[in-house]
Amino acid sequence: MKIKNQKILKILTLGLFCITFQSSFSQIKDDCNxxxxxxxxxxxxxxxxxxxxxxxxxxxxxxxxxxxxxxxxxxxxxxxxxxxxxxxxxxxxxxxxxxxxxxxxxxxxxxxxxxxxxxxxxxxxxxxxxxxxIEFSNEHYQVKEPTFEIYNGQEINKTNKYGFQEGIWMKFYESGEIKYLYHFPDQVLYYRSYPTWTKEFYESGALAYYNRNDSTERWFDDGQLQAWDYKYSIGDTAYKEGFALYDNHQLKKRYKEKSHIEKDTSTRHLIERTITDVFYHEEYYENGVKKYLYTMDTIFSWYNTGIIKEKEISNGRLEYNESGKLVKRIIHWSLNDTISNWNLSHSFYIEYLENGQIGTIHYVRDEVLDGGDSMAPSNHYYWKWNELGECYETPSEWTEDLPWIGFYEIKLPPTKNIRNAGQSR
Structure with missing residues (x-):
């Protein structure tokens, strides 16, 4: 009887194992399928x-x-x-x-x-x-409880279910007067929006600032217009113009410019560049003296005494000290090498001594190498003179004609053996 019970127990255990194994196998099979x-x-x-x-x-x-x-x-x-x-x-x-x-x-x-x-x-x-x-959701952002405040019976400072600002927003002085007034678009669902217009007020209630999509204005507390910026388009060309005054009501700047998009389709990928042309850009010191002038063909800047400081010209720049003396001249040009077809850049950086004579000529140029197969950019050469007009430094490796020959802007005192004087820098 004891033996029979053991056999029954073994059969039950084996049956339980088979059931467990089949269940586990069934899950594995589902996973694999x-x-x-x-x-x-x-x-x-x-x-x-x-x-x-x-x-x-x-x-x-x-x-x-x-x-x-x-x-x-x-x-x-x-x-x-x-x-x-x-x-x-x-x-x-x-x-x-x-x-x-x-x-x-x-x-x-x-x-x-x-x-x-x-x-x-x-x-x-x-x-x-x-x-x-993750779960199923029709909401693309986390949902929040919408909020708002009441001001004079009107809903202000609203946020929607995504936390985006909507409608009229206000900020106040401690006195309770309105300081800022913003207007945000309604039903903002995709991106955090920016105000369609903004107003700022003096505590007296006078308008201090007004910004819209195409223009910005700012006023003094006496009501005079302090600054104005305006943007508009004609066809594919965008225009900007404006002015600003100092707190003492003197003119600070005025400007007008235009820009357009230039498309380059010569490569595999479309390249777009913004080209800007300046009609004029003027800046003034607070004392009323002109500080800066940019036009289509030249640029000037002045010290606050009215003495010229810099003058941009078509091929370079002139720089002056506060006494009005020329202290530096820069000349740029480029030449196409007919053999290698490299477009080579050249520049003179000329510094003047107190007596008005040239003290340094710094020549920078691109040079063709390996018979035209390669190009070495920005090679530097220096010539220097003292106040007596004596050349005391030249580049020892220079074996060509002097590079400034033919430039009427470069006037040097007569100097003998200029290519062999001194040591290379």
Whole structure:
């Protein structure tokens, strides 16, 4: 009887083991049968703010035992998507890639992937994305409780369910008078908005500042206009003009310029450049003396005494000291080498002594090497003179004619053996 009971116990134990094994095998089989059949990814989408968006499921449906799960998420702009999945212990982990591929750019973007998965239809599971739990949501950002305040029966300082500012916003002086007044767009759903216009008031109630999309104005407390900036467009050309006064009501600056986009299609990628032309740009010292003048063909600047400081010319620049004496002249030009076809840059940097004579000529030029196969940029050569007009330093490696011959701007005292005088710098 004892032996028979032992046999029964063994049979029951074996049966229990088989049931357990079959259950475990069934789970393994289910795990192995959850496979990614296909996937589709949408291109980078800037409709939403990638730095606020929450990763979420935006669509789920089952067709013929294939479950289609769509996930919206934020990722680096230059990512290369290669989706996969993991399924274990009723946990579905969707991956945008197994290992990151692509460049790392200085931006994020919003993406979506639709995973077509076989074997999920009859299973209970939790969904993860990149190892973090996600759920279905129609809200692209975290939802907050909307807020507002009441001022004279009017709703102000409103935020919507995403925390974005809407409508009229106000800030006040301690006296209760309005200091700032902002207007934000209504129904802001995608990006944090900026005011469509802004007003600032003196405590007296007088308008101090008014900013709109195309213009900005500022007033003194006596009502006189202190500054004005205006932007407008004619065709593809954008214009800007304006002025500003110092607190003592003297003119500080006035300007007018235009700009347009220039497109270069000579390369594989479209290159756009902004070209700006200045009609005039004037600046003044607080004492009323002109400080700076920029026009289409020249640039001047002055000391606050009215003495000229710098003058930009077509091929260089002249610099003066506070006494009005010329202390530096810069000359730029370029030449095309006919053999190598290199476009070579040349510059003279000429410094003057107290007596008005040239003290230093610093010559910088690009040079062709290897019979024209290469080019060495910015090679430097120096010549120096004392106040007696004696040349005491030249570049020992110089064997050519003196480079300033033919430049009427460069007037030197007669000097013998100029190429052999002194030592190289």
């Amino acid at each position: 959850v496979i990614l059949k296909n996937w589709r990814a949408a291109d980078c989408d800037n409709t939403f703010d990638p730095y606020r968006i929450k990763n979420r499921i935006t669509g789920i449906e089952t067709i013929d035992n294939v479950t289609i799960i769509t996930v919206n998420f934020s990722e680096n702009c230059c990512v290369e998507l290669n989706p996969s999945l993991e399924f274990e212990n009723n946990r579905l982990n969707l991956l945008p890639y197994t290992e990151y591929e692509g460049d790392y750019c200085e931006c994020n973007c919003c993406f979506s992937i639709s995973y077509e998965i076989y074997g999920l239809a009859q299973l209970n599971y939790e969904t993860y994305f990149n190892g973090k739990r």
